[in-house]
Amino acid sequence: MPMPLRFPLVACLAAGVLAVPAARAEDDTINPDRPNVANSSQVVGARRVQLETGVQWDRQRDDDAHVRTLTTPTLLRIGLSDALELRVETAGRTIAHASDPATGAHTTGAGWADGAAGVKWHVGDQDGMRPAVGLIAEAALPTGSAALRGTGFRPSLDVPAEWDLGNDWSLGVMPGVGRDSDDAGSHYTYGVFAASLGKAFSARLHGFAEVAAPQIARAAHGGTQSVLDAGASWLVNSDCQLDAMVVHGLNRNVPGLSLAFGISVRR
Numbered sequence: 441m442p443m444p445l446r447f448p449l450v451a452c453l454a455a456g457v458l459a460v461p462a463a464r465a466e467d468d469t470i471n472p473d474r475p476n477v478a479n480s481s482q483v484v485g486a487r488r489v490q491l492e493t494g495v496q497w498d499r500q501r502d503d504d505a506h507v508r509t510l511t512t513p514t515l516l517r518i519g520l521s522d523a524l525e526l527r528v529e530t531a532g533r534t535i536a537h538a539s540d541p542a543t544g545a546h547t548t549g550a551g552w553a554d555g556a557a558g559v560k561w562h563v564g565d566q567d568g569m570r571p572a573v574g575l576i577a578e579a580a581l582p583t584g585s586a587a588l589r590g591t592g593f594r595p596s597l598d599v600p601a602e603w604d605l606g607n608d609w610s611l612g613v614m615p616g617v618g619r620d621s622d623d624a625g626s627h628y629t630y631g632v633f634a635a636s637l638g639k640a641f642s643a644r645l646h647g648f649a650e651v652a653a654p655q656i657a658r659a660a661h662g663g664t665q666s667v668l669d670a671g672a673s674w675l676v677n678s679d680c681q682l683d684a685m686v687v688h689g690l691n692r693n694v695p696g697l698s699l700a701f702g703i704s705v706r707r
Contacts, residue, residue: 472704475685477652478614478634479600481574488519494702498695509536530555551585571601591621608640631656644675666690
């Protein structure tokens, strides 16, 4: 296990053994944005610090190459007020293994992904049919290794919305828009959309299924990426959650299969 994950995991499990059982229904319960695409509208709260990290394994098989990639997506959230938080995130360490199915030739590449910084604002709570709404404004910066570094300042704006449907069901949607650069260095605008249906099976165990398009763009800029994912989270205590997710790529622009495992802790 990577060293950045080892200490939070040990601390989280130890806290779970010692803690009084906590219920998800409590107002002051951790509410991470990982692991799926649709984020929560909620913020961490004033003077709270929350770390969400994990490992993700992707497998993509094309006629020209078979690629397996391991990343360590990490998000740090710092509460500035009860409605506003600072966010710093990255896909972290990236290790890619590629092989040519025709020749059997194998290559390995490793580096650090770019980082992004921004804020989330919790605009309002649910009121009847009106959902709880948030606003996430971020910008990716060219801070990664040379092989993984993007070009320039790449802003994005997402609007997560959530409904409590009753009977332990919930619905979240997140439209968005962003600006990125392709392999040739040309900048382009893309869209984002995700819809996630959640179910609380108990106070600790939650599940979800989601359909998402992390990128909606023209073919010249990488095309539209579409995925179907499902997963579960386990609430260890009010300040710690474990999660797991499986992702199936719906087109050739994304990995055919992805697995993710993570942990979220706060103080």
